[in-house]
Amino acid sequence: MKKLPVAVLGATGIVGQHLVSLLENHPWFEIAALCASPANAGRRYAEAVQGRWRPPRPLPSSAARQTLRECTPPLDAGIVFSALDSSVAGPIEESFARSGCLVCSNAANHRMRRDVPLVVPEVNREHLSLLEKQGYGGGGIVTNPNCSTIGVALAIAPLHQKFGARKVVITTLQAISGAGYPGLPALDIIDNVIPHIRREEEKIETETLKILGLPEIGADIAVSAQCNRVPVSTGHLLNIAVELEARAAVEDVAREFEEFNPLGDLGLPSAPARPLLLLRDPDRPQPARDRDNGGGMAVSIGRLRQDRVLDFRFVALVNNLIRGAAGAALLNAELACLGARKSM
16 A cells, blocks of 8 residues: 655654654655754754664664755645644644644643544544544644653553542653653753652643543543652653552453453554553563563553552553654554555
């Protein structure tokens, strides 16, 4: 089948770079345009990211040769991936939606709009129906959640679906790459933990409810989050405790984690074989050892046990740059295009 042309907005940033890397040799999509700030527009992509390329794979030669464009429509692309900073993303993303593009956004600007789907495909793919209410004509905006929220939503979803979740308490240990490139000053983060990340706790608490609820109706769950920045390069560790509505044993919870695979038969290229990996070793998951599980798209879970205050507690690990950002936007685009692909 012919590949669909796509564009990346904010292509020189750390999330944009990971999108460029993931799109290399993608079976459905090919990069038609790379876009950046006016200061970088007109430069070769290789020149703009020289010395700053962060993905583990080498810079794709096809992308390296491209000339960066400004983030303005029209572009020869029906799908636009937005890795823009939230300070500029809102109106730019709307301009592309109005021009007829499907915008798959990693930015926070539109996540909590009632008519914008905030999607984790394994959890709430039915929320894509909200695209029909946006009024952009042939275009639209679909968002992926905050990088920690994705880990929380994926871990809680099978338990909420089976037993009902009543309360969720989360403490995050978030990697410095979550702050973007170049990140935090070394003297602030080396030998230190910072117990505050601006607006992060509010994002987790509100976005989780939107994802786990019905379209336009949030879930009736009490969610409490505390966020910390730690000196780890990549991989957000989430300490989660949950109270359930129905009684369950540890083995029941473990089974729900291991059998959870709602996308297994859809053939989406970026979907991991298993979205949740339950690790049995008592000291796992660990960012350095487990953040790339499932190509960075799987959430690893460990230390599952009963809790003396709520019902159960466990540790979850999400790769904040792949599953929590670039890979999440890519999987949303694949899900949104699935019907069109089948009809081709």
